[in-house]
Amino acid sequence: MLPASRHPRIDTYENRRIAGYAGQRKTILVVDDEPANRALIIDHLTPLGFNVLEAHSAEFALQITRDFTIDLYLLDVFMPVTDGWKLADELRRRYPDTPIFMVSGNTYEERHDSHCPIPHNAYLIKPIQLDSLLAKIGNALRLKWLHQDRITPQQVSTMVATGDNIPSNEDVKDLVAMARIGYLTGILEKLGSLEVSGIDSGFLHELKTKADLCDFEGLIQQVQAINNGTR
Known part of the structure; x- marks a missing residue:
């Protein structure tokens, strides 16, 4: 080499x-x-x-x-x-x-x-x-x-409260379900469709990074913070 x-x-x-x-x-x-x-x-x-x-x-x-x-x-x-x-x-x-x-x-x-x-x-x-x-x-x-600073789950909750463009609860359920079985291709396709729909680019970049690293648990925590912010 x-x-x-x-x-x-x-x-x-x-x-x-x-x-x-x-x-x-x-x-x-x-x-x-x-x-x-x-x-x-x-x-x-x-x-x-x-x-x-x-x-x-x-x-x-x-x-x-x-x-x-x-x-x-x-x-x-x-x-x-x-x-x-x-x-x-x-x-x-x-x-x-x-x-x-x-x-x-x-x-x-x-x-x-x-x-x-x-x-x-x-x-x-x-x-x-x-x-x-x-x-x-x-x-x-x-x-x-x-x-740049990473987006934390706490910041995701703030994004929900302020009305930023984030995935819907249905999208969250889909991502969590695919992450739990390690369905990487499905996750990337879903994130691609969310990008087209105008979801916050910084948030999507975080999710893509976690998916690329096969950090499915981290991805689940990140998207579930959306539900936490809407409770």
């Missing part, structure tokens, strides 16, 4: 969340043959100020690199025709200084050719943990993160 950056790790605070970063906007290319996998990363990184491009294949990814300057690559290992490792080798040859992150469902790194130099900077396991991804991106790109 290429040498890791010595830039300090990002600060993490229990009551704060990353809201963006200082400096020039960075472009990240996500290469994965599964649209849902690409969408998940795009949904999390775009609100933080990243310009996220996507490609469904290695061949299309190489076309994109001709038209855009990419600051970091996120490559799925298992793709048809040309897999992520072969793409990583080619990208490393063309762009030797650009960070490359490999993404796989395997808990161990399985190279297509163990005799080739390792081309990547990081290896991420699916499902990707957002906090870990951001920490690695921050280190690789030497970012200075900007933070």
Whole structure:
């Protein structure tokens, strides 16, 4: 694996969340043959100020690199025709200084050719943990993160009292039911529909973060605070 950056790790605070970063906007290319996998990363990184491009294949990814300057690559290992490792080798040859992150469902790194130099900077396991991804991106790109206070259950109750746009009791029941059985896809689809309906973006971001981390108990506590605020 290429040498890791010595830039300090990002600060993490229990009551704060990353809201963006200082400096020039960075472009990240996500290469994965599964649209849902690409969408998940795009949904999390775009609100933080990243310009996220996507490609469904290695061949299309190489076309994109001709038209855009990419600051970091996120490559799925298992793709048809040309897999992520072969793409990583080619990208490393063309762009030797650009960070490359490999993404796989395997808990161990399985190279297509163990005799080739390792081309990547990081290896991420699916499902990707957002906090870990951001920490690695921050280190690789030497970012200075900007933070905002997290929304607490107590603040949710206040939002209810002041009439802010929050999910209905029926939506709360749906989210709680899906969280109790760990139905991640259903939760993300529900949050997507709530976003379209104009629900408070900060509140939804908190729920999406908890869902991405598979923190279903935390998600339940957050949405149940809505009912507490209406009692």
